Amino acid sequence: MPPTETGSRQPARAELRGKKVVLPDEAEGNQVYIKGYYGKPLSGGGLELDLLEATYLAESGRIAISDAGSPYPMSELVSLATRDIPGFEIKYIVYRDVRQRGYVVKPGTPPLDFRVLPRGGAPGKAHSKYWIAAISERGIFDARALMSLMESTNRVRKVFLLAVVDEEGDLTYYKVKDVVPRGRLKFAQLKAPADGLILEDRVLVLEPSEAAALHASGFYGKMMGSGLQLSLLEAGYLSEEGALNLRDARTGKRLAWKKFRESAMEQQPDFELRMRVYRDLKSAGMLVKTGFKYGSHFRVYEGDPDSTHARYLVHAIPADYRSMWAEISRAVRLAHGVRKEILLGRVGETEIEYLRLERIRP
Amino acid sequence: MPPTETGSRQPARAELRGKKVVLPDEAEGNQVYIKGYYGKPLSGGGLELDLLEATYLAESGRIAISDAGSPYPMSELVSLATRDIPGFEIKYIVYRDVRQRGYVVKPGTPPLDFRVLPRGGAPGKAHSKYWIAAISERGIFDARALMSLMESTNRVRKVFLLAVVDEEGDLTYYKVKDVVPRGRLKFAQLKAPADGLILEDRVLVLEPSEAAALHASGFYGKMMGSGLQLSLLEAGYLSEEGALNLRDARTGKRLAWKKFRESAMEQQPDFELRMRVYRDLKSAGMLVKTGFKYGSHFRVYEGDPDSTHARYLVHAIPADYRSMWAEISRAVRLAHGVRKEILLGRVGETEIEYLRLERIRP
Numbered sequence: 001m002p003p004t005e006t007g008s009r010q011p012a013r014a015e016l017r018g019k020k021v022v023l024p025d026e027a028e029g030n031q032v033y034i035k036g037y038y039g040k041p042l043s044g045g046g047l048e049l050d051l052l053e054a055t056y057l058a059e060s061g062r063i064a065i066s067d068a069g070s071p072y073p074m075s076e077l078v079s080l081a082t083r084d085i086p087g088f089e090i091k092y093i094v095y096r097d098v099r100q101r102g103y104v105v106k107p108g109t110p111p112l113d114f115r116v117l118p119r120g121g122a123p124g125k126a127h128s129k130y131w132i133a134a135i136s137e138r139g140i141f142d143a144r145a146l147m148s149l150m151e152s153t154n155r156v157r158k159v160f161l162l163a164v165v166d167e168e169g170d171l172t173y174y175k176v177k178d179v180v181p182r183g184r185l186k187f188a189q190l191k192a193p194a195d196g197l198i199l200e201d202r203v204l205v206l207e208p209s210e211a212a213a214l215h216a217s218g219f220y221g222k223m224m225g226s227g228l229q230l231s232l233l234e235a236g237y238l239s240e241e242g243a244l245n246l247r248d249a250r251t252g253k254r255l256a257w258k259k260f261r262e263s264a265m266e267q268q269p270d271f272e273l274r275m276r277v278y279r280d281l282k283s284a285g286m287l288v289k290t291g292f293k294y295g296s297h298f299r300v301y302e303g304d305p306d307s308t309h310a311r312y313l314v315h316a317i318p319a320d321y322r323s324m325w326a327e328i329s330r331a332v333r334l335a336h337g338v339r340k341e342i343l344l345g346r347v348g349e350t351e352i353e354y355l356r357l358e359r360i361r362p
Numbered sequence: 363m364p365p366t367e368t369g370s371r372q373p374a375r376a377e378l379r380g381k382k383v384v385l386p387d388e389a390e391g392n393q394v395y396i397k398g399y400y401g402k403p404l405s406g407g408g409l410e411l412d413l414l415e416a417t418y419l420a421e422s423g424r425i426a427i428s429d430a431g432s433p434y435p436m437s438e439l440v441s442l443a444t445r446d447i448p449g450f451e452i453k454y455i456v457y458r459d460v461r462q463r464g465y466v467v468k469p470g471t472p473p474l475d476f477r478v479l480p481r482g483g484a485p486g487k488a489h490s491k492y493w494i495a496a497i498s499e500r501g502i503f504d505a506r507a508l509m510s511l512m513e514s515t516n517r518v519r520k521v522f523l524l525a526v527v528d529e530e531g532d533l534t535y536y537k538v539k540d541v542v543p544r545g546r547l548k549f550a551q552l553k554a555p556a557d558g559l560i561l562e563d564r565v566l567v568l569e570p571s572e573a574a575a576l577h578a579s580g581f582y583g584k585m586m587g588s589g590l591q592l593s594l595l596e597a598g599y600l601s602e603e604g605a606l607n608l609r610d611a612r613t614g615k616r617l618a619w620k621k622f623r624e625s626a627m628e629q630q631p632d633f634e635l636r637m638r639v640y641r642d643l644k645s646a647g648m649l650v651k652t653g654f655k656y657g658s659h660f661r662v663y664e665g666d667p668d669s670t671h672a673r674y675l676v677h678a679i680p681a682d683y684r685s686m687w688a689e690i691s692r693a694v695r696l697a698h699g700v701r702k703e704i705l706l707g708r709v710g711e712t713e714i715e716y717l718r719l720e721r722i723r724p
Contacts, residue, residue: 330657
């Protein structure tokens with residue numbers, strides 16, 4: 001990638017020194033430093049660039065690098081950077097993009113890749129605005145690692161961005177934040193438990209007055225004629241709350257909650273995990289319904305579902321959840337498309353943390 | 363679910379007979395048959411209903427069932443149907459919904475569940491319009507089974523619908539069709555191969571004239587300054603076509619196609635599978651780019667990407683692919699949201715079949 005735009009100015013002379021690139025001339029060094037705060041000014045004059053900075057400045061024709069008196073070709077520079085910096089190509093694409101958006105970018109504290117100053121800010125004067133982790137779309141999404149990165153950016157009150165690079169080099173930025181979702185619904189207490197018939201993967205309440213009362217008490221299930229159809233999660237929850245007696249549809253016999261849970265887990269191996277999140281969201285005054293049509297576990301309403309849309313799509317994940325980034329990306333895009341916020345409900349031993357992933361343009 | 367709407371008419375008298383329900387009175391039987399073609403008229407007069415029909419008519423108050431002289435309760439009927447019909451609750455939800463949309467529904471030939479007549483059509487006179495398979499969202503998506511269902515509906519020129527029931531009993535209909543995607547692009551032949559540096563999961567062409575020529579020849583990769591960034595698939599394809607020499611960025615040494623494929627498969631275990639679909643679509647005159655942002659393998663253009671949008675999102679799957687229905691549902695919804703068609707490219711030993719899944723309201 002030789003010079004593309006040099007403007008009227010000649011490229012500054014730079015020299016390869018080990019794994020750094022140095023501009024020995026003080027005036028040329030100052031010029032490059034002032035226009036974008038690249039590199040570190042050296043105490044004896046001149047400027048030292050790291051390989052990301054040098055690649056960017058060489059690509060845009062602002063420096064010309066030599067090695068022992070001969071021009072140092074771009075392919076050699078890329079080769080050196082690839083050997084020296086793990087995931088160089090991903091980091092470079094992010095570095096380049098953030099620079100081209102007009103930000104000053106400085107190295108971050110590992111495992112974070114970059115600190116980004118607010119537009120117009122100078123190092124040492126302005127505080128950084130974003131902390132960025134550069135990620136390949138083919139990389140692994142690791143909930144535990146992400147949580148710890150987020151906590152470290154939270155401590156210093158920075159905005160935490162993930163920059164995900166796809167195989168064509170296109171970038172998507174995700175802002176990651178921990179949130180505490182809250183609703184304003186109150187659920188009525190039922191006087192006597194209703195009778196629920198367990199079919200394979202749902203539960204029917206057939207007695208019309210019981211069905212109507214249960215449905216009205218908290219928007220449970222879906223009326224089907226004068227009967228009520230509950231999901232396994234709803235039925236499990238209501239049974240635990242003492243609002244539902246469960247019966248096997250085939251035999252008509254009562255089924256204990258424990259037995260029910262066992263058979264639910266056969267149908268739905270993550271039943272327990274989902275139940276934890278379902279219960280948690282309900283206890284925070286929200287209405288929880290299946291998110292099947294949106295490809296997530298739940299859609300969640302803060303208020304009356306007849307007058308408001310669901311605000312969140314929530315996915316229940318184990319604390320040590322790992323998946324492909326492409327999967328996560330798909331979920332966020334889908335939520336975006338239907339104007340909902342996506343939350344990952346990370347189920348710990350005692351608590352559930354909610355991570356919000358939001359696509360933004362920095 | 364006792365009578366909800368009876369209109370002015372008394373429910374017709376029906377009797378449980380084994381696993382059927384019979385309306386012994388000829389006039390009452392005729393009345394029920396004529397208004398929706400329920401059941402089978404018996405040769406000696408009267409009407410015989412199957413358990414789906416009987417449940418639907420009992421729920422809507424059009425029949426009152428007795429067993430040995432006593433009223434037969436709805437819960438017993440549901441219990442009997444659950445024992446007798448595998449997946450009764452799923453089939454019933456679909457049956458009920460299609461009936462409520464004003465269609466006449468008759469049993470299908472297994473494994474298809476229902477034949478649906480066009481609105482206003484009578485059995486024996488009109489040909490059926492849809493063939494429907496009723497599916498639970500928690501069921502398994504099985505590409506091979508789906509293909510064989512589709513072939514059997516194709517042979518008789520019916521529209522093949524999948525009715526997927528979620529845990530709340532909500533229904534989504536998918537129309538499934540095999541398509542042969544075709545484009546109108548021609549790709550230029552390159553005179554001499556370009557030089558490509560392999561980085562971890564992408565390939566860079568640094569020489570400006572080579573980069574520009576390669577990009578112009580078929581919209582390959584993405585320009586980055588004066589260089590070109592190719593995906594592993596693009597680089598693999600171009601190398602096979604003799605348009606690219608691959609070099610390891612770390613060592614500068616040439617890499618044979620076989621070695622490259624091995625290392626690509628480390629990065630991307632389904633590299634070969636994707637490559638089959640990539641090559642097939644390109645040979646049909648289409649432009650193929652990553653579908654990462656849409657959560658699928660490819661986005662595919664029929665013409666110039668600068669003047670047209672991608673028409674398809676394509677996912678490469680093995681011939682015997684199995685996954686959860688929820689996954690498929692998510693992909694279809696996502697494609698829908700961005701107004702693209704989703705194709706599953708089913709990779710067989712010699713050929714690739716494309717299945718289009720489209721959400722419709724019948």
